[in-house]
Amino acid sequence: MELAKKVNIAGRLSKKKRAVQGKNEQLQTILIIFVILSFMVSLILPLSALFGQALYDREGNFAGLNNFVKYFSTPTLVTSLQHTAYISVMTMFISVGLAFMYAYSLTRTRMIGKSIFRYAALLPLFAPTMMHGIGLMYLFGNQGLITSGFFGFSPGWEIKLYGPIGIIIAETVYTFPQAFLIIYIALQHTDYRLYEAANTLGSGRLKQFLNITLPSAKYGIITSMFVVFTLSFTDYGAPKIVGGQYNVLATDIYKQVVGQQNLSMGATVGVLLMLPALVAFFVDHVSQKKQSMYITSKAMGYKIPGNKGRDLLAFLYCLLITCFIMLLFVAVGVAASVKIWPYNLGFTLDHFKFSSFSGDGLTAYKNSLIAAGITAFVGTIFTFIFAYSIEKIRKKRFLRKLGYLLSIIPLSVPGLVIGISYVFFFSKSELEILGLSVSNPFHFLYGTIAIIVIANILHFYSVAFVTATTALRKLDKEFELASESMGVPFYKTMFTVTIPMCLPAILEIAMFYFVNSMVTISAVVFLYSADFKLAAISIVNMDDAGNISSAAAMSVLIVLTNIVVRLLYEWAVLGLRKRNAEWQK
Amino acid sequence: MKDPFLQISNISKTFNHFTALNDISFDIYKNEFVCLLGPSGCGKTTLLRIIAGLEEADHGSIKKNGEEMLHLPPVQREFGIVFQSYALFPNLTALQNVEYGLKNKKVSKAELKQRAMEALQMVDLEQIKDKYPAHLSGGQQQRVALARAIALSPKFLLLDEPLSALDAKVRKKLRYEIKCLQQKLGITTIMVTHDQEEALTMADKVVVMNNAQIMQVGTPEEIYFHPANPFVADFVGSINIWNHHVEGVTKAIRPEHIRLSKNQGMKSEIKAIEFRGATYRIELEVIDSASPLYSQKIEVDLFASSIQAFNLKRGSIIFVQFPENQVLTYKEQVVY
Ligand SMILES: Nc1ncnc2c1ncn2[C@@H]1O[C@H](COP(=O)(O)OP(=O)(O)O)[C@@H](O)[C@H]1O
Ligand SMILES: [Mg+2]
Numbered sequence: 001m002e003l004a005k006k007v008n009i010a011g012r013l014s015k016k017k018r019a020v021q022g023k024n025e026q027l028q029t030i031l032i033i034f035v036i037l038s039f040m041v042s043l044i045l046p047l048s049a050l051f052g053q054a055l056y057d058r059e060g061n062f063a064g065l066n067n068f069v070k071y072f073s074t075p076t077l078v079t080s081l082q083h084t085a086y087i088s089v090m091t092m093f094i095s096v097g098l099a100f101m102y103a104y105s106l107t108r109t110r111m112i113g114k115s116i117f118r119y120a121a122l123l124p125l126f127a128p129t130m131m132h133g134i135g136l137m138y139l140f141g142n143q144g145l146i147t148s149g150f151f152g153f154s155p156g157w158e159i160k161l162y163g164p165i166g167i168i169i170a171e172t173v174y175t176f177p178q179a180f181l182i183i184y185i186a187l188q189h190t191d192y193r194l195y196e197a198a199n200t201l202g203s204g205r206l207k208q209f210l211n212i213t214l215p216s217a218k219y220g221i222i223t224s225m226f227v228v229f230t231l232s233f234t235d236y237g238a239p240k241i242v243g244g245q246y247n248v249l250a251t252d253i254y255k256q257v258v259g260q261q262n263l264s265m266g267a268t269v270g271v272l273l274m275l276p277a278l279v280a281f282f283v284d285h286v287s288q289k290k291q292s293m294y295i296t297s298k299a300m301g302y303k304i305p306g307n308k309g310r311d312l313l314a315f316l317y318c319l320l321i322t323c324f325i326m327l328l329f330v331a332v333g334v335a336a337s338v339k340i341w342p343y344n345l346g347f348t349l350d351h352f353k354f355s356s357f358s359g360d361g362l363t364a365y366k367n368s369l370i371a372a373g374i375t376a377f378v379g380t381i382f383t384f385i386f387a388y389s390i391e392k393i394r395k396k397r398f399l400r401k402l403g404y405l406l407s408i409i410p411l412s413v414p415g416l417v418i419g420i421s422y423v424f425f426f427s428k429s430e431l432e433i434l435g436l437s438v439s440n441p442f443h444f445l446y447g448t449i450a451i452i453v454i455a456n457i458l459h460f461y462s463v464a465f466v467t468a469t470t471a472l473r474k475l476d477k478e479f480e481l482a483s484e485s486m487g488v489p490f491y492k493t494m495f496t497v498t499i500p501m502c503l504p505a506i507l508e509i510a511m512f513y514f515v516n517s518m519v520t521i522s523a524v525v526f527l528y529s530a531d532f533k534l535a536a537i538s539i540v541n542m543d544d545a546g547n548i549s550s551a552a553a554m555s556v557l558i559v560l561t562n563i564v565v566r567l568l569y570e571w572a573v574l575g576l577r578k579r580n581a582e583w584q585k
Numbered sequence: 586m587k588d589p590f591l592q593i594s595n596i597s598k599t600f601n602h603f604t605a606l607n608d609i610s611f612d613i614y615k616n617e618f619v620c621l622l623g624p625s626g627c628g629k630t631t632l633l634r635i636i637a638g639l640e641e642a643d644h645g646s647i648k649k650n651g652e653e654m655l656h657l658p659p660v661q662r663e664f665g666i667v668f669q670s671y672a673l674f675p676n677l678t679a680l681q682n683v684e685y686g687l688k689n690k691k692v693s694k695a696e697l698k699q700r701a702m703e704a705l706q707m708v709d710l711e712q713i714k715d716k717y718p719a720h721l722s723g724g725q726q727q728r729v730a731l732a733r734a735i736a737l738s739p740k741f742l743l744l745d746e747p748l749s750a751l752d753a754k755v756r757k758k759l760r761y762e763i764k765c766l767q768q769k770l771g772i773t774t775i776m777v778t779h780d781q782e783e784a785l786t787m788a789d790k791v792v793v794m795n796n797a798q799i800m801q802v803g804t805p806e807e808i809y810f811h812p813a814n815p816f817v818a819d820f821v822g823s824i825n826i827w828n829h830h831v832e833g834v835t836k837a838i839r840p841e842h843i844r845l846s847k848n849q850g851m852k853s854e855i856k857a858i859e860f861r862g863a864t865y866r867i868e869l870e871v872i873d874s875a876s877p878l879y880s881q882k883i884e885v886d887l888f889a890s891s892i893q894a895f896n897l898k899r900g901s902i903i904f905v906q907f908p909e910n911q912v913l914t915y916k917e918q919v920v921y
Contacts, residue, residue, distance in 0.1 A: 025658070476670050478668040484639065484659050485660070486737060487690075492689070497677070580676070583717035
C-alpha cells in the first residue's frame with residue numbers, strides 16, 4: 001500500500017517534470033535563435049545593404065567596383081582619404097605615446113595622486129568629441145585664451161587650429177582615455193616574477209624595460225594603436241567643429257549622403273571607413289591570444305622600487321596632462337557661463353536656456369536623456385540575455401558559436417557605418433532579394449526613437465557583451481547543470497542566482513550604454529528625425545549657426561549628466577557590495 | 586540473480602575524433618555503491634555525465650529498471666548529483682540551497698522546510714543552516730551539496746570526485762560519513778574517483794577504467810587480490826611487476842605477500858628501508874644471477890617485528906620467497 005502510493009506520486013511527478021523540461025529546452029532554443037535573428041536584422045542585413053549599395057550606381061544599375069574606381073579618380077575624395085589617414089596616423093602616435101607614459105607613471109612609479117590622475121585621464125569619455133573641439137576653440141581659436149596671450153597679459157601663441165592641427169589635438173584628447181585604459185591594464189598585469197628573475201641575473205633597468213616591460217605591454221600597445229587609429233579615422237564630431245576646410249572621410253560621407261543624396265558614393269566611403277577596423281579586428285584577435293602568455297593565474301603584481309627623481313618626473317608629466325584636460329573642460333564651462341566671450345566676461349546662465357537657438361535645445365537634451373535611458377535599459381537586458389544564452393546554454397553549440405562571433409563583430413563597425421547602413425536598410429519600404437521585391441517588415445522603425453536605440457545598442461554592444469561574458473564566466477559553470485538536474489527551469493536559476501551575482505557588471509553595462517549614448521553622434525546623425533533631435537546633434541547645429549556658447553552649454557550639460565550617472569553608479573556598486581558582503585568572502 | 590537497476594551497455598562517446606568512452610558496459614544493482622576508478626582523463630566524468638543526461642552518448646543504451654533512459658532529460662532520470670566544485674549557489678544560505686530543488690516540486694511551504702531540514706540533519710549540519718557557502722569549510726560545503734542532492738529523494742546518487750578538493754584528514758572522515766549515509770538511505774550510488782584507496786574503502790563494486798575503456802569490474806577484494814590485467818594490478822595498490830622472459834608472460838606480486846627468509850629463496854641485497862608508520866617498505870635488489878629477476882628492484886612491506894627479527898639494515902643480504910598462490914600471471918607483455 002505504502003509502496004503503491006510512492007510509485008503513484010513518482011509517476012505523477014515525472015509527468016509534470018516532462019512538461020517543464022520540454023518547455024525549458026524549447027525556450028532555450030527560441031532564445032538562441034532569437035539572438036541570431038536579432039543580429040540578422042540589426043547587423044547583417046543593414047551591412048549587406050551597405051555593401052550592396054556600394055556595388056550599384058546612383059541610377060540603380062549594377063556597377064561592380066566602378067564606384068571605387070570613381071572614388072579614386074575624384075581628386076577631392078582621394079584628398080579626403082589622405083587627410084583622414086594623416087590625421088589618424090598622427091593621432092595614433094601622439095595619443096598612444098602620451099597614454100603609454102601616463103599609464104607607465106601610474107603603474108611603475110610611487111608618485112602621489114594616482115587615483116586623481118586615473119579619473120582625470122578618463123574624463124574625456126564623458127564628453128562628446130565636439131566638446132574637445134569647442135574647448136580648443138576657446139583656448140587656441142582666433143579669440144582664444146592662449147592665442148590672445150590671456151587677453152594680452154602675455155605674448156600670444158597662435159597655432160593654426162582650424163585644420164589638421166585642431167583635429168589631431170581633439171582626436172588625441174578623445175582617444176587618450178581609451179589608449180590609456182588598454183595599456184594600463186597590460187602594464188598592471190605583467191608578471192613581477194619576470195623582473196625578479198632579471199634582477200637575479202643582474203640585468204640593468206634599461207635592459208629590463210626593453211626586454212620585459214615593452215614586450216609584455218606590446219600587445220596592449222598594438223591594440224591601442226589600432227583602436228586609436230580606428231576611432232580617429234571614423235570620428236565625425238571633432239572634424240566637424242575644428243576641421244575648417246580640411247575634409248575627412250567622416251564629413252565626406254555625411255555630405256555625400258545627406259547633402260548630395262549620392263547614396264552609392266556614401267556607401268563606397270562607408271566601406272572604406274570599415275577597413276581599418278576590420279584589420280584591427282584580426283590583429284586584436286591574434287594579440288589577445290598571445291597576451292595570455294604573459295598573464296598567468298600565478299602572476300605577481302609589480303613591486304615598485306623607490307626612486308624620487310623618477311616619481312617627481314612622472315608626477316609633473318601626469319600633472320601636465322591632467323591640467324590640459326582640465327583646462328579644456330574649464331574653458332568650455334566658462335564659455336558656457338559668461339555673457340559674451342571674450343568681451344563681457346560677466347556670469348550668466350542664459351546660454352543654458354538655449355533661447356537663441358530656435359528653442360529646441362532643452363528638448364534635444366530631454367530627448368537625449370530619453371534615448372540614453374532607453375538604450376541603457378533595453379541594451380542591458382538584451383546584452384545580458386544574449387551573453388547568457390551564448391555562455392550558459394548547454395546545447396546548440398554551433399548557434400552559440402555563431403552568436404559569439406556576431407557579438408564581437410560590431411566592435412569593428414564604426415558608428416557612421418552603422419548609421420548609414422541603417423539608412424540603406426530601414427528606409428526602404430521594399431527589399432530586393434534575388435530580383436524579387438518584398439515589403440520590408442522593419443521599415444516602420446525608420447524615423448522613430450526605436451531605430452536610434454537599436455543603433456546605439458549595436459554600436460556599443462560588443463564591449464558590453466564582453467563585460468557580461470566575463471562576469472558570467474566567473475560563475476561556476478555547474479550552476480546550470482545542478483539546477484537542470486534538480487528540474488529547476490534555467491530562467492529561475494538565472495533570476496535567483498546568476499543575475500544577483502552579476503549585478504555589479506549589469507550596472508556597469510547600463511552606465512556604459514547611457515554615457516556613450518549621451519555623447520555619440522556618428523551613428524545617430526543619419527537617423528534622427530526632425531521631431532526627435534538629440535543633444536549631441538544640437539551641439540553641431542548650434543556650432544554651425546555660430547552659436548558657440550550655446551553649443552558649449554549643451555556640452556556642459558552632457559558632461560554633468562554623465563558625471564552624475566557615473567557617481568550614481570559608483571554609489572550603487574558600493575551599496576551592493578555592502579549588501580552582498582555577507583555572502584562574499 | 587535479481588535484475589539490475591541500471592544497465593549500461595556499449596556506451597561510446599567521442600569529442601571531435603578523440604575517443605572519451607569506448608564501448609562501456611556494466612550493471613548496477615539496487616542499493617549498490619559503485620566507484621568509477623581510473624587515472625585522470627580516462628573518461629569517468631564523461632560517463633557520469635552521460636548517465637546524468639548532461640552529455641549525449643554517441644552509441645549504446647542505459648536502462649533503468651529495464652526501461653531505456655538515454656532519451657530522457659536529466660530531471661526524469663531521478664538522480665541527485667554532487668559536482669566536483671559542489672556548485673553551491675553562493676548567494677543562498679545552506680538551507681536555501683537545499684530547498685532550491687524542492688521549491689519546484691509544488692510542495693507546501695512547511696513540508697518544503699521540513700524536508701530540507703531533514704536532509705541537513707542527515708549530514709549533521711542543521712546548526713549552520715543560515716550560513717552562506719563562503720563561510721563554510723570545504724567539508725561542510727561538501728555535505729551541504731550532498732544534502733541538496735538527497736533532499737529530492739532521488740532514485741540514485743551521482744558523485745563526481747566529491748572528496749578531491751578536501752585535505753587528507755577531512756577526506757577520511759567524510760569517506761566514512763558518505764558511506765554511512767548511503768547505507769542508511771539504501772540509495773544506489775555511483776561515485777567517480779581517481780583515488781584507489783577511496784574506491785577500495787567505500788565501494789561495493791569498483792569499475793576500473795583506463796583510456797576510455799573498462800579494465801575490470803569487481804568487488805574491492807576481487808580488484809585487489811585478483812586484478813584482471815597488469816594495468817589494474819599496477820593502478821590499485823602497490824605491486825611488483827616483471828616480464829618473465831622464459832615463460833613469455835608478465836608476473837606480479839604485492840609487496841606484503843613477499844616472504845623473507847634467512848637462507849632460502851632469491852638472494853637479495855637491501856637497498857633502502859622506508860618507514861611508513863605501521864609498516865616498513867623495503868627495497869631489495871635481486872643479486873642471485875640465476876634468478877629471472879636478477880638485478881631487478883623489488884618492494885616488500887614488513888611489520889617492524891620482522892625488521893627486528895631479521896636485523897635488517899641497508900646493505901644486509903636476505904633471501905626472498907614468492908608464495909606460489911600469491912603470484913599473479915598475465916599473458917600481456919608489459920614494458921616497464
Ligand atoms: N566537452 C569536451 N570536449 C572535448 N573533450 C572533452 C570534453 N569533455 C571531456 N573531454 C576529454 O575527454 C577525456 C575524458 O575526460 P573526463 O571524462 O573529464 O576524464 P576524467 O573525469 O576521467 O578525468 C579527457 O581527455 C578530456 O580532455
Ligand atoms: Mg573528472
